[in-house]
Ligand SMILES: C[C@](O)(CO)[C@H](O)COP(=O)(O)OP(=O)(O)OC[C@H]1O[C@@H](n2ccc(N)nc2=O)[C@H](O)[C@@H]1O
């Protein structure tokens with residue numbers, strides 16, 4: 001008999017508050033320094049365990065074949081690794097723009113791994129889950145650890161940090177920027193000097209992908225020029241989304257109310273621990289009782 005649908009598992013967004021490119025490794029992957037800021041908003045996923053081995057997504061994403069969807073790939077990877085004989089039917093409540101630099105696909109993969117590890121009783125720890133996740137995407141481990149963190153290497157060396165709480169207006173210029181295309185560009189600067197996390201100041205850092213992306217995509221440049229007039233603003237990841245930083249929710253809402261209707265946006269609070277990490281802790285505490 002099939003089990004019931006579980007409750008919703010959060011799949012939050014992230015911002016890269018800065019992104020410096022220091023060089024490349026022997027496999028051509030970029031060596032970065034970045035500050036991953038976890039946000040309190042994102043997508044949601046629900047899981048219903050089944051007694052066959054099928055992995056089914058009830059609401060496929062437009063333009064993404066199910067076998068390419070990071071949710072299905074994450075579920076299958078865990079099922080194979082842990083020799084799980086059950087299957088699962090997954091429902092996705094999607095809010096985050098795709099290809100926005102806010103980690104939507106990577107976060108969906110991380111939530112799938114964390115949730116099914118509990119529901120299928122695989123008993124992997126977060127380090128093991130993060131190792132599995134890295135084979136799906138560079139940003140998956142950070143969402144599994146679920147903490148605002150300074151990261152280096154190709155993004156896999158993670159050091160949790162606490163930074164002053166801020167509110168962010170995240171705006172979407174309505175275009176999709178390919179991460180692979182940005183990293184393949186000849187004109188991308190790749191020679192930033194390493195900084196010490198303790199010396200971090202927003203205004204002394206940058207996103208090394210921003211000039212390239214704004215040159216290629218005038219929509220991103222236009223949005224940034226508009227936002228920077230109101231608050232310190234920057235592109236996240238390899239784009240296309242842009243964020244503006246505020247001390248309060250009210251200030252963020254005031255600017256959002258003026259945002260021209262051609263751009264969609266959301267407001268989020270920066271958090272030290274992601275909603276996924278809190279959910280995992282809650283579920284584990286309940287199962288220990
Ligand atoms: C730039 C960031 O968005 C920062 O958060 C991420 O590191 C990108 O992570 P992601 O979207 O999960 O990227 P992946 O799907 O792993 O990689 C997409 C492509 O980007 C390039 N890539 C990615 C990460 C990295 N550190 N160096 C790279 O050169 C590779 O060509 C890779 O084929």
Ligand SMILES: Nc1ncnc2c1ncn2[C@@H]1O[C@H](COP(=O)(O)OP(=O)(O)OP(=O)(O)O)[C@@H](O)[C@H]1O
Nearest residue numbers: 069070098099100101102103104105106108139237
């Ligand atoms: N569940 C998923 N959600 C979103 N995109 C997915 C998913 N599965 C596969 N993809 C593919 O991944 C691509 C990148 O989507 P994603 O939202 O992760 O980009 P991003 O926000 O730029 O990521 P990052 O910040 O990690 O670079 C999409 O264009 C889509 O083709």
